[in-house]
Amino acid sequence: MAREGTEHWPATPPATALFADDLLDGEVALITGGGTGIGEEIAVAYAELGADVAIASRNMDHLEPVAERIEATGQSACATTVDVREMDRVEEMVETVTDELGDITVLVNNAGANFVTPTESLSANGWRSVVGTILDGTAYCSMAVGERMIEHGEGGSIISMGATNSVNGAPYHAHSGAGKAGVHNLMQTLGAEWAKFGIRANTIAPGIIETEGIAGAVGGELPEMLLEEIHADRFGQPADCVPLAVFLASPAANYVTGAYYSADGGHLLPNVPF
Numbered sequence: 533m534a535r536e537g538t539e540h541w542p543a544t545p546p547a548t549a550l551f552a553d554d555l556l557d558g559e560v561a562l563i564t565g566g567g568t569g570i571g572e573e574i575a576v577a578y579a580e581l582g583a584d585v586a587i588a589s590r591n592m593d594h595l596e597p598v599a600e601r602i603e604a605t606g607q608s609a610c611a612t613t614v615d616v617r618e619m620d621r622v623e624e625m626v627e628t629v630t631d632e633l634g635d636i637t638v639l640v641n642n643a644g645a646n647f648v649t650p651t652e653s654l655s656a657n658g659w660r661s662v663v664g665t666i667l668d669g670t671a672y673c674s675m676a677v678g679e680r681m682i683e684h685g686e687g688g689s690i691i692s693m694g695a696t697n698s699v700n701g702a703p704y705h706a707h708s709g710a711g712k713a714g715v716h717n718l719m720q721t722l723g724a725e726w727a728k729f730g731i732r733a734n735t736i737a738p739g740i741i742e743t744e745g746i747a748g749a750v751g752g753e754l755p756e757m758l759l760e761e762i763h764a765d766r767f768g769q770p771a772d773c774v775p776l777a778v779f780l781a782s783p784a785a786n787y788v789t790g791a792y793y794s795a796d797g798g799h800l801l802p803n804v805p806f
């Protein structure tokens with residue numbers, strides 16, 4: 533049964549119902565992991581608001597249908613494969629996107645990886661696989677795109693997906709929690725270092741958002757008992773993360789850098805009065 537007041541947590545409306553339809557005109561956005569889940573929703577919303585959008589991940593099968601959705605809005609799309617854990621591949625991706633769409637003005641570090649496991653069962657390779665994707669990948673993409681943003685001289689926005697599991701520690705998420713904590717710290721560092729170039733760097737921390745990725749990470753359906761920890765009394769949907777990603781890409785956030793925004797239905801808030 534829903535707790536009192538939780539019926540006041542309806543679905544987040546589409547970005548086009550919230551923002552001016554030309555908000556992202558002239559932007560060129562690159563979204564890693566843009567072929568699925570949260571990344572897909574951000575990619576399509578950016579295009580609907582006027583940006584040309586590139587999406588990149590390891591598997592082209594994920595990317596092609598989303599590129600078609602982007603093109604259906606009338607904007608240009610670029611779909612390219614990358615493993616963000618490899619710097620050479622990241623450099624190639626940035627070159628391809630720049631050749632096809634022009635200078636990148638918005639980078640969304642969304643590619644992510646996780647699986648839930650007791651730390652004593654986590655192998656070195658399992659640790660590297662997740663931390664490599666989350667933290668190395670975010671660093672490599674930010675460095676490759678940031679260098680070009682600096683050369684281009686027009687500033688830019690770097691947005692990275694953190695996670696609420698990095699805030700208080702999270703049992704069975706040793707690799708993911710530590711990697712996401714590093715992502716938040718990296719965005720603060722870049723926000724400080726690259727402010728002089730007009731480059732902003734911010735973090736969005738989703739709570740528990742229903743995607744195929746998280747279902748894989750927890751080994752099936754999300755257990756209903758997790759809702760007891762979520763004040764909104766519902767799991768998040770990818771659309772719940774989109775308005776923050778639009779805001780941070782837009783001129784509305786021109787004075788916002790090094791910030792950390794959670795979209796978690798109150799998951800981080802205490803559940804008891806003491």
Ligand SMILES: CCCCC/C=C/C(=O)SCCNC(=O)CCNC(=O)[C@H](O)C(C)(C)COP(=O)(O)OP(=O)(O)OC[C@H]1O[C@@H](n2cnc3c(N)ncnc32)[C@H](O)[C@@H]1OP(=O)(O)O
Pocket residue numbers: 644645646647648649653654655656657658659661662695696697702708739740745746748749
């Ligand atoms: C409060 C809630 C917070 C939630 C926070 C975050 C949530 C999310 O991020 S949800 C999004 C999750 N999305 C994904 O994970 C999609 C991408 N996932 C993957 O690519 C794979 O699941 C991957 C993470 C395992 C990486 O794939 P790949 O690089 O191809 O790696 P391998 O399959 O070769 O495995 C590497 C290594 O990891 C070990 N391993 C894999 N799964 C598990 C598991 N469930 N438990 C324990 N260990 C696992 C695997 O055995 C390999 O290690 P070695 O055997 O030592 O070689």
Ligand SMILES: NC(=O)C1=CN([C@@H]2O[C@H](COP(=O)(O)OP(=O)(O)OC[C@H]3O[C@@H](n4cnc5c(N)ncnc54)[C@H](OP(=O)(O)O)[C@@H]3O)[C@@H](O)[C@H]2O)C=CC1
Pocket residue numbers: 564565566567568569570571588589590591592594614615616617641642643644645646665669693694695696737738739740741742743744745746
């Ligand atoms: N869903 C949730 O509850 C939460 C999600 N997050 C974060 O939000 C982001 C999106 O998550 P979500 O949409 O749920 O997950 P998905 O699993 O749907 O998305 C992850 C994406 O990353 C891509 N990817 C994974 N590894 C690599 C790699 N090495 N190189 C390039 N691309 C890669 C995948 O594509 P491909 O397989 O083609 O490479 C996939 O498109 C992630 O950063 C995640 O950690 C944070 C907290 C909670």
